[in-house]
Amino acid sequence: MTRVLPVPSPDSDAADALVVFTPSGKRGRFPLGTPVLQAARQLGVDLDSVCGGRGICSKCQITPQFGEFPKHGVTVTEDALSAWNAVEERYDRIRGLKEGRRLGCQAKVEGDVVIDVPPESQVHRQVVRKAA
Numbered sequence: 001m002t003r004v005l006p007v008p009s010p011d012s013d014a015a016d017a018l019v020v021f022t023p024s025g026k027r028g029r030f031p032l033g034t035p036v037l038q039a040a041r042q043l044g045v046d047l048d049s050v051c052g053g054r055g056i057c058s059k060c061q062i063t064p065q066f067g068e069f070p071k072h073g074v075t076v077t078e079d080a081l082s083a084w085n086a087v088e089e090r091y092d093r094i095r096g097l098k099e100g101r102r103l104g105c106q107a108k109v110e111g112d113v114v115i116d117v118p119p120e121s122q123v124h125r126q127v128v129r130k131a132a
């Protein structure tokens with residue numbers, strides 16, 4: 001019997017999820033379970049991390065975006081990222097996380113997702129200074 005193998009496409013693998021970062025627009029496909037911080041690093045996205053992903057520094061904060069994104073050709077469902085884990089809950093309890101924020105080192109990709117990197121999580125963010 002001849003087995004017909006699916007034709008591999010450079011940009012898609014059914015088992016992988018599409019991750020789009022804004023504002024950079026960098027995108028790539030990653031196996032389910034990939035931490036957002038790891039995806040960002042692999043794509044060269046400017047996302048800070050000081051504690052090495054231990055859930056202490058909170059520099060890796062990201063804001064997942066949900067809904068339809070025709071511009072990116074993606075629909076993001078509520079379960080696109082893993083549920084809050086104990087590390088995030090602890091951080092939120094002690095230091096507080098802004099509404100809608102996740103820790104990029106803890107949240108894992110579970111489906112196609114659009115991830116916004118807020119200015120304070122960008123290492124090379126432009127700092128606007130008021131004129132003296």
Ligand code: FES
Nearest residue numbers: 055056057058105
């Ligand atoms: S990298 Fe430090 S909390 Fe995520």
